[in-house]
Amino acid sequence: MSTASDVIIVGGGLMGSSAALFLRGHGMSVTLLETDLIGRQASGTNFGNVRRQGRALHQLPLANRAIAIWRKSRELLGADVEYLQSGHIRVCYRERPELVGAMEDYADKARLEGLDLELLTGNALRAKFPFFGADVLAGSYSAMDGHANPRLAAPAFARAAQRMGATIHENTKIVDAQKVGEDFLVTAQDGRTFRAPILLITAGAWGNALSSQFGEPVPIVPRGPNMSVTEPVPYAIHPAVGVMTPIEEETVYFRQVARGNIVLGGSTRGPSYPDEYRSYVLPQNTMSQLKQIRRLAPALSKLNIIRVWSGIEGYMPDSQPVMGPSATTSGLYYAFGFSGAGFQIGPGVGETMAEIIAKGGTDIPMEPYRIGRFAE
Amino acid sequence: MAEPRIIVVGAGPAGTRAAEAVVKAGIRPIVIDEGRRDGGQIYRRQPDNFSRPYEKLYGTEASRAKALHDSFDALKGQIDYRPETLVWNIAGGQVWTANGHVQETLTYDALILCTGATDRLMPVKGWNLAGTYSLGGSQVALKSQAVSIGHEVVFMGSGPLLYLVASQYAEAGAKVVAVLDTSPAGARIKALPDLMALPSVLWNGIKLTRALKKAGVPVHHQITPVEIIGDAGSGVKGVRFRKASGAERTIGCDAVAVGYHLRPETQLADLARCEFAFDPGTHQWLPRRDADGRATTQGVYLAGDGAKILGARSAEASGKLAALAALCDLGLPVDGGEMTALRRDVATYAKFARGLAKAFPWPAQQAAALPDEAIVCRCETVSAGNLRAVMRETGAIEANRAKAFSRVGMGRCQGRYCGLAAAEIIAAEAKIPVEQVGRLRGQAPVKPLPIAIGEEG
Numbered sequence: 001m002s003t004a005s006d007v008i009i010v011g012g013g014l015m016g017s018s019a020a021l022f023l024r025g026h027g028m029s030v031t032l033l034e035t036d037l038i039g040r041q042a043s044g045t046n047f048g049n050v051r052r053q054g055r056a057l058h059q060l061p062l063a064n065r066a067i068a069i070w071r072k073s074r075e076l077l078g079a080d081v082e083y084l085q086s087g088h089i090r091v092c093y094r095e096r097p098e099l100v101g102a103m104e105d106y107a108d109k110a111r112l113e114g115l116d117l118e119l120l121t122g123n124a125l126r127a128k129f130p131f132f133g134a135d136v137l138a139g140s141y142s143a144m145d146g147h148a149n150p151r152l153a154a155p156a157f158a159r160a161a162q163r164m165g166a167t168i169h170e171n172t173k174i175v176d177a178q179k180v181g182e183d184f185l186v187t188a189q190d191g192r193t194f195r196a197p198i199l200l201i202t203a204g205a206w207g208n209a210l211s212s213q214f215g216e217p218v219p220i221v222p223r224g225p226n227m228s229v230t231e232p233v234p235y236a237i238h239p240a241v242g243v244m245t246p247i248e249e250e251t252v253y254f255r256q257v258a259r260g261n262i263v264l265g266g267s268t269r270g271p272s273y274p275d276e277y278r279s280y281v282l283p284q285n286t287m288s289q290l291k292q293i294r295r296l297a298p299a300l301s302k303l304n305i306i307r308v309w310s311g312i313e314g315y316m317p318d319s320q321p322v323m324g325p326s327a328t329t330s331g332l333y334y335a336f337g338f339s340g341a342g343f344q345i346g347p348g349v350g351e352t353m354a355e356i357i358a359k360g361g362t363d364i365p366m367e368p369y370r371i372g373r374f375a376e
Numbered sequence: 377m378a379e380p381r382i383i384v385v386g387a388g389p390a391g392t393r394a395a396e397a398v399v400k401a402g403i404r405p406i407v408i409d410e411g412r413r414d415g416g417q418i419y420r421r422q423p424d425n426f427s428r429p430y431e432k433l434y435g436t437e438a439s440r441a442k443a444l445h446d447s448f449d450a451l452k453g454q455i456d457y458r459p460e461t462l463v464w465n466i467a468g469g470q471v472w473t474a475n476g477h478v479q480e481t482l483t484y485d486a487l488i489l490c491t492g493a494t495d496r497l498m499p500v501k502g503w504n505l506a507g508t509y510s511l512g513g514s515q516v517a518l519k520s521q522a523v524s525i526g527h528e529v530v531f532m533g534s535g536p537l538l539y540l541v542a543s544q545y546a547e548a549g550a551k552v553v554a555v556l557d558t559s560p561a562g563a564r565i566k567a568l569p570d571l572m573a574l575p576s577v578l579w580n581g582i583k584l585t586r587a588l589k590k591a592g593v594p595v596h597h598q599i600t601p602v603e604i605i606g607d608a609g610s611g612v613k614g615v616r617f618r619k620a621s622g623a624e625r626t627i628g629c630d631a632v633a634v635g636y637h638l639r640p641e642t643q644l645a646d647l648a649r650c651e652f653a654f655d656p657g658t659h660q661w662l663p664r665r666d667a668d669g670r671a672t673t674q675g676v677y678l679a680g681d682g683a684k685i686l687g688a689r690s691a692e693a694s695g696k697l698a699a700l701a702a703l704c705d706l707g708l709p710v711d712g713g714e715m716t717a718l719r720r721d722v723a724t725y726a727k728f729a730r731g732l733a734k735a736f737p738w739p740a741q742q743a744a745a746l747p748d749e750a751i752v753c754r755c756e757t758v759s760a761g762n763l764r765a766v767m768r769e770t771g772a773i774e775a776n777r778a779k780a781f782s783r784v785g786m787g788r789c790q791g792r793y794c795g796l797a798a799a800e801i802i803a804a805e806a807k808i809p810v811e812q813v814g815r816l817r818g819q820a821p822v823k824p825l826p827i828a829i830g831e832e833g
Contacts, residue, residue: 037777044780079769151780155770231788231824281820283465283472287479290827301831304824306788 002193005029005167007357008186010174010210011203013043014343015335017157018069018350019200021076024164026358031194032158032166033186035173035206036277039154042204042342045279045311046225047253047265048150049240050344051088052115053106053142056320058368059345060113065364066348070148073347078163079156081148084258087239088145091125091296094137099244103140117142131237131299140244147240147255150343157347177201177213179329198357200333205274205314207322207336211371214329218374219317220337224272224279224310225265226289230303232260242266243296252292254300262300267292269340272312279310315339323349323369324356333357334371379403380706381483382699383471385463385644386490388416389688390680390695392448394488397699399454401708406456406482408463408473410823414448416492417512418688420519421445433519435544436580437688444692464821466647469675474821479830486675486702489645490695491682493638496660497793498533498742499760501750502604503634507612510793511537511635515544524550526631530615532556532601534736535637539584542633546591553629555588556617558636559736560598570731573724577689600742604632637736638685639796645683646818648676654811657733658685659740660796661815667719669698670705677702687732690725693718743797744804752801753794755787763798764805773806775799775814788824791816 007023009016012034020032050070052063069076070083092099100119107117118141125139126132132139162168169188176187177199184199201210205222235258242253243266252266267289272279286308294301316322319339326332335353342349348364355362380403384395387409398405413421419441422428430438451457458475465472471487473480495510502508507526509517511533514525518541528551531542538557546552564571571578588595598620605626606613614628645663646652651672652661662684669677679698680691697718704710746752748761766772766782775795778784784798785791791798795816803810 037774155781159770230827280467283467283470283481283820286465286820286825287830290829291831293827294831301826301828303827305821305827306824307786307790307819308821309819 002185002195003031004195005031006196007031007198007200008033008184008194008196009200009202010177010186011201011206011336012038012154012158012168012170013041013202013204014039014154014157014346015338015349015353016200016202017154017161018347019202019335019353020161020166020168021157021164022351022354023357024161024166026354028358030161030166031196032161032168033172033174033188033194034168034170037170038158038168041311042313042338043154043346044151045227045309046150046313046340046343047227047263048147048255048343049088049242049253050083050148051142051145051240051242052344053088053110053117053140053145054090054242054244055341056368057109057113058365060110060115061364062345062348062352064114065351066345067144069347069351077156077160079152079159081153081156082257083146083148085144085146088142089125089129089139089239089241090244091132091136091139091241092244093135093250096245097137100138103138103244107140115142116144129237129239131297133295133298135295141239145240149257153346157350174210177210179331184331198331198333200335200353200357202335204336205272205312207314207334211322211334214326214332216326216328216371216375218322218337218371220314222272222274223269223313223315223340224281225313225340226268226270226281226285227310228264228286228289228305228308230262230264230300231306233262233303235260237262241296249288250292252289252296254293254297262303264289264293264305270310272310274312277312279312281308281310313340320368322371323353324366324371327370327372327375380485382406382486382488382702383408383482383484384488384490385471386416386492386680386682387411387414387448387459388490388492388680388691389419389444390490390682390691391416392444392451393692393695394490394679394699395451395455396447397696398703399451401703404454404456406458408458408461408471410460410462412460414459415441415445417516419444420516422520426522428522436583440688462823463644464823464825466644474825474829477826477828477831484675486677486706487648488677488679488698488702489648489682490680490691491641491644493640493681493685494792495635496637496639496738496796497634498636498739499746499750499752499794499797500601500604500634501747502606504751504754505604505606505608505612507606507631508604509631509633511541511633514633515541518544518548524548525633526612526629527551528553528629529631529633530554530556530627530629531633532615532617533635534559534739535635536581536732536736537635537637539581539588542593543584543587546588546593552591552593554627555593555595556599556601556615557595557597558599558601558739558742563737564735567731567735570727570734573727573731577728636738637732638681640682640685641792642682643790643792643818643822645671645676645678647820647822648673650676650678652815655684656811657730659738659810668701668715669694670701686722686725686729690722690729693721693725697722740800740810743800746801752798753784753787753791755789756783758782758784760801763801767802767805773802773808773813775802775816778802779816785816790819
């Protein structure tokens with residue numbers, strides 16, 4: 001006999017775990033199924049930016065909703081996920097002066113969405129943050145953004161959901177999902193079955209395997225983030241820092257955690273293999289990342305990196321997630337394919353999906369995330 | 377056909393003999409070594425301007441050390457030797473090396489990993505105090521720089537190195553306050569049939585214990601370490617331990633060398649994506665290999681203590697054997713009879729090593745008994761209590777999961793010094809066999825890598 005609940009969630013990353021927590025808040029019974037362990041891939045291996053600035057403007061309402069949850073995360077989760085509202089700076093280089101105009105334009109529009117950004121010249125930035133290199137032309141400072149620890153966040157949401165009464169099954173690989181009558185019937189590799197009238201797919205890079213079973217394939221591409229971390233040094237760099245540039249290789253970022261290590265990310269993405277649950281940091285990507293970090297913050301050249309890592313992320317061609325109801329099947333919902341930028345909005349996604357499922361709608365604009373956009 | 381590209385990593389006994397076999401086949405290998413000079417750890421060569429004789433430096437192993445060094449010196453014109461060079465990653469049939477800030481990428485047809493070993497450590501309360509060294513570290517200080525780690529030194533732990541280093545210190549004139557061995561004397565008797573595989577090595581070991589006795593060094597068997605005492609300001613002040621009788625005793629000292637035999641350095645095999653298997657005899661995860669040293673990744677060969685702790689003599693044999701296997705796989709002629717003889721030698725050494733593992737057992741039970749306030753992971757300052765609390769809160773019972781949540785094994789050494797003990801603590805707390813805890817996955821860089829790597833100018 002299959003296990004029944006109001007909602008089945010497939011995928012135990014940050015999206016699925018936070019959705020489980022908020023669905024319990026609406027009084028719905030929830031079964032969360034995770035193929036491996038909670039939060040081990042994209043949710044657990046990303047950079048940890050809790051950053052609103054730089055997001056597509058239409059994402060800002062969702063990002064604002066998320067930031068409210070991050071701020072109360074300690075009380076909500078009963079755990080410290082190392083969230084620090086310590087600011088975020090986005091800079092551009094001298095050879096791309098046109099980006100200063102783009103930064104100003106973004107700041108004007110973001111202000112209307114409730115995100116205040118302060119534009120600073122390179123010299124003003126260097127006066128305040130002396131680690132910046134000579135190539136930095138200007139920057140946009142968001143005082144109310146920050147960072148958190150991805151290794152801790154999704155598992156903390158899952159544990160909170162469990163305490164609220166959600167049922168969580170790890171090491172449960174789903175091989176089949178279909179609608180039978182009024183219910184979805186979800187089957188695990190070991191033969192266990194789960195039944196519910198509502199199904200939410202939050203399976204990241206594996207999302208397409210499930211949406212395809214409902215006639216909605218999406219062009220998702222698995223990639224792995226390129227991450228490194230230094231040895232701990234005295235805590236001195238409070239904001240997270242990133243580069244605005246059209247060149248992928250130049251796109252690096254870093255943040256210092258309170259205990260002193262500096263986390264480095266970006267430059268290029270590595271291959272990842274969802275079928276094997278593995279992804280690899282290519283040595284050449286580490287090299288290009290370090291080169292770009294030296295340009296952004298020459299002071300960091302004196303440090304060593306002690307570890308690199310990656311994970312499995314799902315990228316969509318327009319860098320926007322698939323989020324909202326299915327176009328083919330009633331009772332089916334999606335939230336996956338966050339394209340390397342899901343961490344900050346994650347809790348907002350969970351709360352919004354729970355709202356849509358429990359209340360039938362939300363004020364958050366969902367149009368850009370429709371799964372149907374790929375079929376058109 | 378182009379000459380096959382063979383890379384040997386390590387210039388200790390295994391690496392030297394591997395390189396020698398490759399050269400003998402008419403091929404010029406690249407030999408990459410982290411050390412400033414060849415010899416590895418056991419036959420570590422002193423700095424150029426030091427002049428202590430072989431007998432003083434290597435004792436009973438003087439002639440072997442000299443033979444190995446002479447062999448390496450003779451190879452120098454015929455190999456591409458890269459000392460002070462770290463292999464920091466392996467991917468797609470290439471090794472990535474760092475020498476200072478200079479980075480190079482080298483392609484191989486065969487990669488012979490002779491990466492050696494480090495001390496196997498068991499935490500004890502207070503081992504994070506200044507003045508606590510590993511046995512291997514204390515030996516390096518003496519062998520390389522002719523210095524002692526302190527004025528009054530206690531040697532604590534188990535394994536052949538415990539007696540070797542203590543006697544080397546005593547002979548060099550350092551004050552050895554005591555040797556504290558966790559293994560029961562009876563274990564050595566039980567191990568005798570295996571240890572008899574190499575009577576001369578066994579006899580050398582017996583001579584060491586006699587020399588210590590003659591030098592008036594007290595040796596206590598079957599002790600349980602309780603605490604290294606001292607304070608953050610002045611470091612180690614003494615060692616408290618429990619005798620076999622149950623009575624506690626404190627010995628004053630200003631330095632302690634600890635260690636429980638050795639563990640192989642397997643991170644490069646891991647980065648080369650070799651498969652690993654749990655070895656119940658030593659409670660260690662080892663890269664799988666065939667009798668000749670072939671790893672599960674094609675083109676990768678494993679030799680010496682970096683594959684399994686079988687000692688320096690075995691390393692010379694397995695290094696040569698792995699090189700012959702590589703040459704054979706590359707289609708070059710090799711002497712089958714020689715390979716058979718080498719396999720037989722390695723099997724003899726393996727029997728002796730089994731005896732050592734029985735004589736000086738890894739005290740897994742100490743991890744279970746470790747007090748909550750004892751630091752387990754010194755890089756990240758994670759105590760046994762931190763680790764246990766994280767397990768209780770999160771339910772993590774797998775090594776990498778426990779690392780992700782507690783930071784145990786997440787620091788500079790990547791768990792090379794605390795990983796085995798942390799796994800035992802997890803196993804004891806979760807009441808599961810230690811092999812179920814799994815092993816920490818290796819991540820590049822193998823050792824800290826400068827951000828300035830590859831910098832121009």
